[in-house]
Each structure stands twice: as C-alpha cells, then as structure tokens.
Amino acid sequence: MISGAEIVIRCLQEEKVDYVFGYPGGSVLHIYDALFKQEDVKHILVRHEQAAVHAADAYSRSSQKVGVALVTSGPGVTNTVTGIATAYMDSIPMVVLCGQVPTQYIGQDAFQECDTVGITRPCVKHNFLVKDVKDLALTIKKAFHIASTGRPGPVVVDIPKDITAQVCEFDYPKSVQMRSYNPVVKGHLGQIKKAVQILQEAKRPIIYTGGGVILSDAAEKLTTLARKLNFPVTNTLMGLGGYPATDKQFVGMLGMHGTFEANNAMHFADVILAIGARFDDRVIGNPEHFGEEKRRVIHIDIDPSSISKRVKVDVPIVGNVNDVLDEILKLIDGGFTADSEVADWWKQIDEWRGRNSLAYRQSEHIMPQYVVEKLYEVTGGDAFVTSDVGQHQMFAAQYYKFDKPRRWINSGGLGTMGVGLPYGMGVLLANPGSQVACVTGEGSIQMCIQELSTCKQYELPIKIINLNNGMLGMVRQWQEMFYSKRYSQSYVTSLPDFVKLAESYGHVGMRIERPEDVEPALRKAFTEYKDRLVFMDFIIDPGANVFPMVAAGKGLTEMILAEDI
Amino acid sequence: MRHIISILIENEAGALSRVAGLFSARGYNIESLTVAPTEDPSLSRMTILTWGSDEVLEQITKQLNKLVDVVKVVDLSEAAHVERELMLIKVRATGKDREEMKRMADIFRGRIIDVTESTYVIELTGASSKLDSFIAALDAGLILETVRTGVCGIGRGDRILKV
Numbered sequence: 001m002i003s004g005a006e007i008v009i010r011c012l013q014e015e016k017v018d019y020v021f022g023y024p025g026g027s028v029l030h031i032y033d034a035l036f037k038q039e040d041v042k043h044i045l046v047r048h049e050q051a052a053v054h055a056a057d058a059y060s061r062s063s064q065k066v067g068v069a070l071v072t073s074g075p076g077v078t079n080t081v082t083g084i085a086t087a088y089m090d091s092i093p094m095v096v097l098c099g100q101v102p103t104q105y106i107g108q109d110a111f112q113e114c115d116t117v118g119i120t121r122p123c124v125k126h127n128f129l130v131k132d133v134k135d136l137a138l139t140i141k142k143a144f145h146i147a148s149t150g151r152p153g154p155v156v157v158d159i160p161k162d163i164t165a166q167v168c169e170f171d172y173p174k175s176v177q178m179r180s181y182n183p184v185v186k187g188h189l190g191q192i193k194k195a196v197q198i199l200q201e202a203k204r205p206i207i208y209t210g211g212g213v214i215l216s217d218a219a220e221k222l223t224t225l226a227r228k229l230n231f232p233v234t235n236t237l238m239g240l241g242g243y244p245a246t247d248k249q250f251v252g253m254l255g256m257h258g259t260f261e262a263n264n265a266m267h268f269a270d271v272i273l274a275i276g277a278r279f280d281d282r283v284i285g286n287p288e289h290f291g292e293e294k295r296r297v298i299h300i301d302i303d304p305s306s307i308s309k310r311v312k313v314d315v316p317i318v319g320n321v322n323d324v325l326d327e328i329l330k331l332i333d334g335g336f337t338a339d340s341e342v343a344d345w346w347k348q349i350d351e352w353r354g355r356n357s358l359a360y361r362q363s364e365h366i367m368p369q370y371v372v373e374k375l376y377e378v379t380g381g382d383a384f385v386t387s388d389v390g391q392h393q394m395f396a397a398q399y400y401k402f403d404k405p406r407r408w409i410n411s412g413g414l415g416t417m418g419v420g421l422p423y424g425m426g427v428l429l430a431n432p433g434s435q436v437a438c439v440t441g442e443g444s445i446q447m448c449i450q451e452l453s454t455c456k457q458y459e460l461p462i463k464i465i466n467l468n469n470g471m472l473g474m475v476r477q478w479q480e481m482f483y484s485k486r487y488s489q490s491y492v493t494s495l496p497d498f499v500k501l502a503e504s505y506g507h508v509g510m511r512i513e514r515p516e517d518v519e520p521a522l523r524k525a526f527t528e529y530k531d532r533l534v535f536m537d538f539i540i541d542p543g544a545n546v547f548p549m550v551a552a553g554k555g556l557t558e559m560i561l562a563e564d565i
Numbered sequence: 566m567r568h569i570i571s572i573l574i575e576n577e578a579g580a581l582s583r584v585a586g587l588f589s590a591r592g593y594n595i596e597s598l599t600v601a602p603t604e605d606p607s608l609s610r611m612t613i614l615t616w617g618s619d620e621v622l623e624q625i626t627k628q629l630n631k632l633v634d635v636v637k638v639v640d641l642s643e644a645a646h647v648e649r650e651l652m653l654i655k656v657r658a659t660g661k662d663r664e665e666m667k668r669m670a671d672i673f674r675g676r677i678i679d680v681t682e683s684t685y686v687i688e689l690t691g692a693s694s695k696l697d698s699f700i701a702a703l704d705a706g707l708i709l710e711t712v713r714t715g716v717c718g719i720g721r722g723d724r725i726l727k728v
C-alpha cells in the first residue's frame with residue numbers, strides 16, 4: 001500500500017515522464033514530498049504557474065510527448081488558466097495536476113479553494129476531480145490517454161489533499177477502455193477514393209495544411225504526397241514546418257499575413273486539399289468573400305467538428321492525418337497523373353511569386369525582418385524558434401524558413417503574449433543541446449520575464465531575440481492603419497535596461513543598435529556564448545510593419561502590400 | 566428548425582454543466598433541458614430542445630459528441646418519434662370557476678392532483694403544444710403557478726438509443 005502522493009509519482013514514472021514543471025503550495029505538499037524521494041521524475045521550479053504550463057506545453061510541442069505541470073490549489077490553479085487555454089486552442093497534449101483543499105472542505109470557501117473543475121472546464125479537453133484514492137491511478141491513466149489521443153488537448157486532474165495522504169494498492173492499468181471516448185483513427189476508404197479522384201481532376205489545386213500535420217507527425221508523408229502530386233503547398237501559422245519552407249512547391253504561409261502567392265492560390269484554387277487545418281478567421285479572411293469562388297474542398301481532420309464549421313466541405317475525411325495520408329499514398333502509388341492544366345496554374349503562381357511580397361523597405365535602423373533572416377543564416381535554419389505575439393511573431397513566421405516540424409513554437413490560436421520565454425525552457429528540456437531562439441518583443445517578454453531566474457537555475461541557454469521597437473507594435477500597426485494614427489496606449493515607456501536586467505539574473509546581455517552589428521552579435525551568441533542565456537536587445541526601426549496584410553473583414557485577395565504604402 | 570436532441574452521458578458529477586456550458590459558450594439555444602439517470606444508473610439520459618439551421622445542428626451534435634463524457638447523441642426529430650412534456654399548473658378554483666376548471670381539465674385529459682378550498686393543481690401530459698393550448702384556454706387571471714418538465718422524447722419502433 002502506498003499513499004496517494006506516491007501513486008501520483010508512480011503514475012508519472014509509468015508514463016515515462018522525465019520533467020514536471022511546477023510550483024509547490026499547501027495542497028500539494030504530500031506530492032512534493034513524494035517527488036523529493038525519487039529521481040526519475042525531475043521537477044522544474046518555475047517562477048509563476050503560468051510559465052509552468054507554457055513550458056509543459058512547449059515540451060510537448062517540440063517532442064510530441066505529453067507535457068506535465070503540477071500546481072497548488074486556488075491561486076496556483078487560477079495562474080495556470082492562460083496556459084491551459086493556450087494549449088487548448090492549439091490542441092496540445094498536456095496533463096495538469098492540481099492540488100485541491102481536502103475533500104471535506106470543498107464548497108466551504110476554504111483557504112486557497114477554487115472550483116478548479118468549473119474554472120477550467122471551458123478550456124480543457126477534459127477534467128477530473130478525484131474523490132477516492134482508489135480511483136487516482138486510473139484517473140491519471142485516463143488523463144494521459146485522453147490528452148494524447150484523438151484531437152489532443154490539455155486535461156486537468158484536481159486532487160484533494162486528503163486523497164494524497166490516504167493509502168491504497170497501486171495498480172497502473174496498461175490501457176483504458178472508455179465507452180464514451182473512442183476517437184476515430186482510420187479514414188473512410190470510400191471518401192479517400194473520392195478525394196483521390198477529385199485530386200486527379202484538379203486544374204488549380206492547393207494543399208493547405210495546419211497544426212494537425214505536426215501533431216500527427218505526418219510531415220514526412222505530407223512531403224512525399226505533395227511531391228508526387230506536384231501541387232503547391234501552403235501552411236497555416238500552426239502548420240509551419242509541416243512542409244519544407246525551402247522547397248520550390250512551398251508558396252509560403254497564408255492568411256492575414258500570408259504571402260501574395262499563397263493567398264491568391266488559396267482563393268482561386270478549384271480544389272483545396274485541407275489537412276489538419278480549420279479554415280479559421282485569420283486564415284480565410286472574410287468567409288463571404290472566400291465563398292465567392294467555386295471550388296471543391298477535401299478536408300482531412302481528426303475532429304469532425306472542425307469539418308464544415310466555417311467552410312462547406314465536399315469530401316470530409318475524419319481520421320488521423322498520418323493514417324489517412326498513408327491510405328492516399330497507397331492509392332496513388334501506382335502513379336498519379338495530374339490534369340494538364342496544372343502546368344498553367346504553376347505559371348500563374350510563379351507570376352504571383354514575382355511580386356516578391358515579403359520584400360521590405362531598407363532603413364538606417366535595424367529592420368526586424370533582417371534580424372530574422374540573419375538568425376536563419378547563423379543557425380543554419382536548424383534552430384527551434386519560439387515566439388510571443390505581435391509583429392515580431394509574424395516576422396519570425398515569415399522570414400525563418402522552417403524545413404522541419406516541431407521547430408516553430410508559438411501560440412497560434414489564443415495568441416498569448418508571454419509564452420516565448422517559458423516555451424524556450426520547455427523546448428530546451430525536451431531537446432537538450434539544441435539551438436533555441438526566442439523571437440520576442442519588449443512588450444511580450446515582460447509578461448513572463450521572471451522566468452529568466454528559472455533559466456539561470458537550470459542553465460537553459462536560450463537566445464532571446466528581443467525585437468525592441470519600444471511599442472506594442474502590432475497594436476500600433478492597427479492604430480496607424482485603421483485608427484488614423486491615434487496611438488492609444490501602444491507605447492511601452494519606462495522600459496528596463498534589458499542588458500542590465502539580463503546580467504542581474506546572471507545571464508549575458510547585449511544591445512544591438514546598428515544593422516552591421518546584427519550578424520556578429522548573433523554569431524557571438526550562438527558560438528562564444530553557446531552555453532549561456534543571451535538576451536539580445538535589438539533596437540529596431542519602430543515604424544516597421546508586417547506585410548502583406550489582409551485587414552479584418554477583408555477577403556484573402558484584398559491584401560495590403562508593403563509596396564502600396 | 567426545432568430539434569430534440571437525446572444524449573446518453575456518463576452519470577458523473579459535472580456532466581450536466583459540461584453540456585450546459587457547451588451550449589452557452591458556443592451560443593446555441595436551449596429551450597428546455599431534462600436529465601435523469603436511465604435504467605442503468607451509470608448513465609444519464611438528457612433531452613435538449615433546441616433550434617437552429619441545419620449547419621448549427623450539425624455543429625451541436627458534433628460538439629456534443631466531442632465531450633468526453635458523452636456516450637451517444639441522436640437528433641430525435643430526424644425521424645419518427647414521440648415526445649411528451651408534463652406540466653403541473655395551480656389554478657384558482659372558487660365559485661363558478663371551480664366547476665369550469667374541472668371541466669377544462671377533463672377536456673384536456675388532465676388530472677386534478679391537489680385540491681384545497683380555493684385551488685386545484687392540475688397535472689397535464691402531452692406534446693408541448695397541447696400544454697400551450699391548455700394555458701391559452703384558461704383565463705390568465707386564474708393561473709397561479711405553472712411548472713413544466715421540458716420535453717422528453719423517444720424514437721418510435723426499432724429506433725433505440727442504447728450503449
């Protein structure tokens with residue numbers, strides 16, 4: 001017989017969890033005590049519970065394993081909500097273990113009590129309150145199972161303190177059967193055949209892929225398929241790296257800040273093969289405008305509710321992307337003849353490409369795009385890049401050409417400022433020894449800046465690329481363009497001296513103010529200071545804006561280009 | 566269009582709020598919702614009366630199916646089914662109204678299940694429209710209180726919702 005607290009740890013060991021990100025407190029003291037007595041599961045002590053969840057989230061994004069966070073009841077839990085919602089929006093498998101007040105106190109407004117199950121319900125895939133120590137192991141097993149299967153997502157397990165003190169036999173089930181939860185894996189063969197038929201008839205095809213390709217580890221299969229078809233490929237923000245960005249079939253990211261060629265190709269395609277993507281508002285712009293073109297849509301997704309939600313789909317294929325692509329590849333193995341008109345389509349696409357929509361103006365100041373281009377060069381295109389939210393995020397997405405999946409780590413769905421630094425921690429712990437850059441802004445970085453301390457404690461040599469425009473740049477861009485330059489609250493005044501700040505945490509700080517210093521600074525950071533966290537404060541041209549841009553309510557083809565300004 | 570959604574759901578604490586939360590979070594309508602355990606006490610059956618376009622209904626069923634606790638979902642109104650609602654209505658029953666109330670209850674096949682010197686409680690079961698008509702047929706001034714269960718329904722014949 002072992003205690004509930006020991007059961008928690010044993011479950012984590014059974015799940016081969018190597019890192020737990022957390023923060024202790026009263027209701028999880030038994031669990032922390034059990035953690036203390038073993039070495040398999042290592043604990044990373046963050047400086048704010050939000051960061052614990054972000055780090056666990058990025059640990060998962062960059063490794064495909066389930067991320068795990070552990071927090072105390074009440075404020076510990078409420079601090080995790082942003083992190084949980086962030087993971088939920090991007091379908092990231094994660095288990096969050098929360099302490100709760102003892103069972104007999106629940107509902108009495110006890111010290112550090114909150115309705116964890118109630119507060120997190122709308123932003124989790126599922127959550128549990130454990131009411132009996134005998135259910136604890138099975139519940140944790142279910143949590144891992146639910147988090148990692150079907151459309152993945154975060155699962156919260158709320159564990160009252162008394163349960164962690166009670167004892168019972170430990171028996172970790174090898175597998176779980178739940179009559180209410182049986183996600184589909186294989187796609188419907190009839191539908192898949194129909195899809196292949198349509199692909200053969202396509203004259204202006206496009207393959208449009210999202211985070212689902214990354215989550216189901218289908219990047220390689222997607223590449224094989226796309227090459228066999230010789231169709232253009234575009235990725236969503238979440239899908240970057242799902243198809244090699246340096247490949248000639250890649251037309252770039254699409255959507256609000258997508259390339260001219262990607263958005264036009266998407267809009268004018270007569271057949272869209274959508275894979276693990278959900279046609280969200282940042283991707284297709286105004287749905288009415290998007291609906292003006294007649295086209296046939298094939299949509300592969302594990303979540304039936306993502307299909308025909310915003311765009312009517314002709315051939316829905318519900319299943320795991322990886323398995324479905326397998327089936328498609330089998331079907332076209334004998335050879336695939338595309339319609340002869342596809343050649344003309346490529347000519348059209350090349351013409352759009354000729355607009356060079358990612359060209360940006362030169363300046364005596366450092367241009368943020370240039371920093372990302374140099375970062376790409378210096379890291380050989382092989383770094384993990386985490387990002388925050390704002391202009392810097394879009395620049396990173398546009399100018400760092402991701403050839404591999406799980407390298408681009410950002411909050412796409414919820415758009416959470418503050419994720420970048422804790423994301424870097426999770427990535428480094430999942431991929432020790434790799435190059436990790438956090439492309440951020442002076443606004444975002446301050447939302448989880450306290451984690452510089454965690455990075456010191458665990459020696460996490462993240463390279464922070466702070467694209468410092470002294471402004472909430474993305475907000476400023478909208479105000480410049482749509483609010484007659486009334487810059488309401490978009491200046492970040494009283495900024496800290498980031499160099500000194502980094503140094504005070506025991507890291508290396510650099511300020512880079514001239515374009516010619518960009519590359520040397522980056523090189524230094526990635527070679528001389530390879531093993532140190534380096535905070536690079538790039539003072540950039542404050543007027544730089546992100547283009548192309550599809551303004552809110554506009555259609556995909558109604559882009560504003562840099563050359564229009 | 567009006568739809569009756571039947572749901573088999575694990576009889577767990579919080580199951581109801583998952584369903585109710587889903588409807589409010591996604592802006593779906595709920596006209597009525599009833600829930601009680603089935604003959605298998607580990608399962609509850611929920612009936613939701615809602616309305617919306619075909620696209621909305623498709624989303625509602627898909628989203629419900631996505632809830633981990635939900636075992637099965639059917640749109641009863643897609644095929645032959647029967648539906649019933651129960652109403653208890655307390656009316657003033659004095660003087661000449663007393664006889665009239667009794668007569669109305671009989672016409673609608675209601676039963677008087679509580680009697681005082683001045684009031685009756687009438688129990689009425691039927692399609693929601695029948696309950697509506699009963700209310701409409703009474704003198705509004707005489708209605709003291711009404712309570713309705715909301716619709717519950719079941720498929721006809723071989724249409725069976727079971728695990």
Ligand SMILES: Cc1ncc(C[n+]2csc(CCOP(=O)(O)OP(=O)(O)O)c2C)c(N)n1
Nearest residue numbers: 389390391392417441442443444472473474
């Ligand atoms: C937590 C949070 N609050 C507010 C926003 C809205 N928002 C989006 S971008 C942005 C500005 C970000 O500024 P900065 O980090 O300096 O990046 P920049 O756009 O200047 O590159 C804001 C406030 C958000 N995405 N997340």
Ligand SMILES: [Mg+2]
Nearest residue numbers: 441442471473
């Ligand atoms: Mg900024």
